[in-house]
């Protein structure tokens with residue numbers, strides 16, 4: 559069974575693209591993207607939705623009554639028959655009534671190992687600058703459930719990515735983003751499959767030594783991610799996830 563999912567995005571939407579690109583190669587995928595929601599009419603994510611033939615809605619947030627935003631959001635989700643939400647670079651708090659209606663049915667991806675380097679204002683390049691300032695040697699994406707606060711819900715999955723000598727924030731950002739694109743679709747598939755079958759998702763247990771540097775010749779750990787999820791890779795070999803290194 560395939561769960562209809564909404565993706566919320568404020569920005570370029572490269573994670574949305576990785577979620578979109580994952581399902582056509584896997585007829586047994588646990589999710590399909592039924593709706594894209596953005597707070598910004600100029601978000602690149604909306605163009606990606608349109609190119610993929612996925613309906614989208616702009617629901618502005620700035621300067622609006624919170625109750626109206628919540629009503630619009632719930633209406634959009636209901637209208638699209640959506641039962642799960644994936645945030646992918648959505649820079650707004652999800653309205654409290656939406657969190658309440660979709661408890662443990664909304665997930666987010668964050669580009670650092672939460673609970674470190676999260677919270678209000680911690681997005682984009684600032685996250686990686688903070689990681690470097692702290693002298694971390696390991697960083698990586700976190701996928702977590704969404705609650706009423708920024709980046710505080712229970713962690714579902716993380717994947718370690720090295721910080722290498724000489725890295726600046728853009729290098730770290732690029733390396734982490736490459737892993738996000740591998741991790742998010744597979745974890746969403748895993749979660750939606752469990753929800754569709756009426757069971758709790760099993761814990762995700764990454765192996766600690768599986769780094770994915772984005773440098774040329776780096777190995778693709780998608781099979782290792784799938785093994786950690788307890789799932790045998792069933793898809794055809796693919797050239798690349800999408801245009802990212």
Ligand code: GRF
Nearest residue numbers: 569570571572573647668669
């Ligand atoms: C990603 O780094 C994600 O972790 C964070 O926002 C960024 C979104 O990038 N939540 P994109 O719009 O998917 O390219």
